[in-house]
Amino acid sequence: MTIARSVWGTLIGTTVSAGALAYAHVALPDQTLLSDYALVSGGLAPVLIGMLALAGACLSLAYGLAIVDPARTAAARVLLLAGAFGLMMSGIFPTDPGTSQVGSLSGEIHRWSAAIVFTSLPVAGWVLARGRSAAPRWNAVRAMSVASGVTLAVYLAAHPATFTSALINGGAYYGLLERGMVLAEMALLMAMALAIGGGRGAARNAVAPTSTTAAEQGRPENPERPEGQERLAA
Secondary structure: OOHHHHHHHHHHHHHHHHHHHHHHHHHOOOOOOHHHHHHOOOOHHHHHHHHHHHHHHHHHHHHHHHHHOOOOOHHHHHHHHHHHHHHHHHHHOOOOOOOOOOOOHHHHHHHHHHHHHHHHHHHHHHHHHOOOOOOHHHHHHHHHHHHHHHHHHHHHHHOOOOOOHHHHOHHHOHHHHHHHHHHHHHHHHHHHHHHHHHHHHHHHHHHHHHHHHHHHOOOOOOOOOHHHHHHHHO
């Protein structure tokens, strides 16, 4: 897999996931949370497809980071793998009906897996963009990481399982916050993919001045071994 395929894999996987969840939202009876659509007739397939497609997007992005900068992106890759694992577990183990009570092992696994997803992806974006230049593509990753983290904090405060929910009437809108959080994290994955894809041109341009400088310094060329030079350039 090349960097371009990794980027496209992330973009396509995220788009498929968004489309599957949008289908569930439009075609099925309204549910408070997105995972609740798996509990209604015809809802398991789109929810499962949406979660597995997003997991594939995380894996594709992690692979691309390993190609671009394996040493510097190790922490972000681990977080992306954790997010992919959480998505797969959330899809395999459906949630329990209701708002705050978990009554089965499947519901407990689903809840903690979702927690891994919602926390690992914003941190992955922030870790990846930390220390990078103020280029527009990295500014977008930082902005989406912050937006995802803030939305997650408000969602947790509004969830009926928390003691703060009654103080802010969170039961009236926490489902909307969950959808906003999911969309923000999808946008974050796309921003990270476009950021590493945009860095390819910069990396290629960074090599060109070195060759020019060598020529200007009068270093002898070696026409007798063009094939070796081509391999080194690659």
